[in-house]
Amino acid sequence: MADCPQPLCCRYGKPASGHVGAGFWGDYRHCDLPLWTAENLMKYIADNEEERIFDIVYYTGDLPPHNVWNQSRSDQLYATDTITNLLRKYFSNKIFYPALGNHEAAPCNLYPTPAIKSDNISWLYTSLADHWIQLGLPEDTRDSILRGAFYTTIVRPGLRLISLNMNYCASDNFWLYINSTDPLGQLQWLITWLQYAEDNDEKVHIIGHHPPRSCLGSFSWNFYRIINRYENTIAGQFYGHTHTDEIIVFYDQIEKRRPVSMAYLAPSLTPFSFKNPGYRVYLVDGEYENSTYWVLDHHTVIMNLTASNLLNRTTFVNEYSARDAYKMAYLFPTDWDNLIDRLMADIDGDMMGLVYKYYTKSYANGTACDHNCRMGLLCDFRTARSEDTSCLDFIPPQLLTVT
Numbered sequence: 001m002a003d004c005p006q007p008l009c010c011r012y013g014k015p016a017s018g019h020v021g022a023g024f025w026g027d028y029r030h031c032d033l034p035l036w037t038a039e040n041l042m043k044y045i046a047d048n049e050e051e052r053i054f055d056i057v058y059y060t061g062d063l064p065p066h067n068v069w070n071q072s073r074s075d076q077l078y079a080t081d082t083i084t085n086l087l088r089k090y091f092s093n094k095i096f097y098p099a100l101g102n103h104e105a106a107p108c109n110l111y112p113t114p115a116i117k118s119d120n121i122s123w124l125y126t127s128l129a130d131h132w133i134q135l136g137l138p139e140d141t142r143d144s145i146l147r148g149a150f151y152t153t154i155v156r157p158g159l160r161l162i163s164l165n166m167n168y169c170a171s172d173n174f175w176l177y178i179n180s181t182d183p184l185g186q187l188q189w190l191i192t193w194l195q196y197a198e199d200n201d202e203k204v205h206i207i208g209h210h211p212p213r214s215c216l217g218s219f220s221w222n223f224y225r226i227i228n229r230y231e232n233t234i235a236g237q238f239y240g241h242t243h244t245d246e247i248i249v250f251y252d253q254i255e256k257r258r259p260v261s262m263a264y265l266a267p268s269l270t271p272f273s274f275k276n277p278g279y280r281v282y283l284v285d286g287e288y289e290n291s292t293y294w295v296l297d298h299h300t301v302i303m304n305l306t307a308s309n310l311l312n313r314t315t316f317v318n319e320y321s322a323r324d325a326y327k328m329a330y331l332f333p334t335d336w337d338n339l340i341d342r343l344m345a346d347i348d349g350d351m352m353g354l355v356y357k358y359y360t361k362s363y364a365n366g367t368a369c370d371h372n373c374r375m376g377l378l379c380d381f382r383t384a385r386s387e388d389t390s391c392l393d394f395i396p397p398q399l400l401t402v403t
């Protein structure tokens with residue numbers, strides 16, 4: 001049943017009379033992806049993406065489903081184990097670089113800090129360290145994974161990956177209300193490694209689950225300052241959590257209109273809620289010591305859930321490539337900033353409609369997002385900090401008066 005009274009449906013049972021049951025391959029209503037669809041999707045990627053020669057995989061967490069009221073520690077470990085085995089089965093020659101989601105804990109969201117004596121999260125981190133190292137991380141990441149499920153490693157000559165555990169900044173981790181500044185010293189650790197990278201001419205990719213605007217204020221504003229300071233070292237940031245296809249442009253704190261860094265929020269595999277499943281392939285400049293490792297283009301593929309259920313076979317669609325769809329010469333922060341300006345100048349036009357369509361992974365079309373919805377979306381694209389309204393400074397006054 002796909003329209004049950006719980007927050008997540010499609011778990012068991014038959015639809016009540018008068019209700020339409022869930023589709024075999026998944027459902028737009030309040031349902032996660034069936035395991036057989038996830039497996040089918042991995043097989044599709046393994047069979048079809050070789051031509052794009054992807055080498056490494058960033059995945060940004062949330063492996064367990066959304067039945068958050070009914071999960072035990074063993075359920076979460078079972079979900080992690082199941083997905084790790086599937087990844088290993090279909091991509092035995094790839095290296096995976098994970099970040100930890102909010103759903104891996106039990107209860108979900110609640111990651112106690114080391115200062116909490118009545119609870120701890122070592123049951124998860126011990127298992128994660130084994131799984132992540134099985135998926136290709138080097139053994140020397142184990143200590144920091146056991147400490148806080150964050151780590152750093154070199155992924156290509158001159159490219160360092162830093163994977164952050166954003167549960168130690170997320171506003172839905174209630175343990176942080178005791179100390180939200182930097183409870184595990186993760187920001188201090190981040191600065192140490194960024195300084196190391198700068199000193200050694202390395203570029204850095206940052207991955208994490210929650211986008212930094214989902215962090216509590218002190219962390220997210222400090223994080224923003226760090227990104228500003230190391231703008232020449234950080235070549236890209238990659239997050240998830242929202243399930244939608246979004247970007248975030250970071251700006252200079254002094255020269256407020258100068259874009260300094262790019263974060264990509266890639267689409268999720270889950271259709272929860274009212275989205276198609278999707279994944280993304282990034283084309284990154286690099287292979288050599290002095291490569292820039294900036295994203296040159298990205299390509300998003302969706303599984304059309306309506307067609308898949310109608311035809312009774314999974315149906316994949318090349319949804320779009322960024323440069324082509326948005327008519328961009330490059331994908332540097334300045335180019336994305338220019339795109340947002342172009343979209344703002346024609347906010348009720350077709351291109352902005354396309355942005356919204358892709359935001360929902362082609363579930364909805366642009367007409368479903370009215371003027372104010374479009375303004376909100378563009379504002380979000382310029383908001384990397386929580387409780388930050390500075391995106392309003394970019395909006396021409398005549399647009400603000402329209403309701």
Ligand SMILES: [Zn+2]
Pocket residue numbers: 062101102103209240241242
């Ligand atoms: Zn999440």
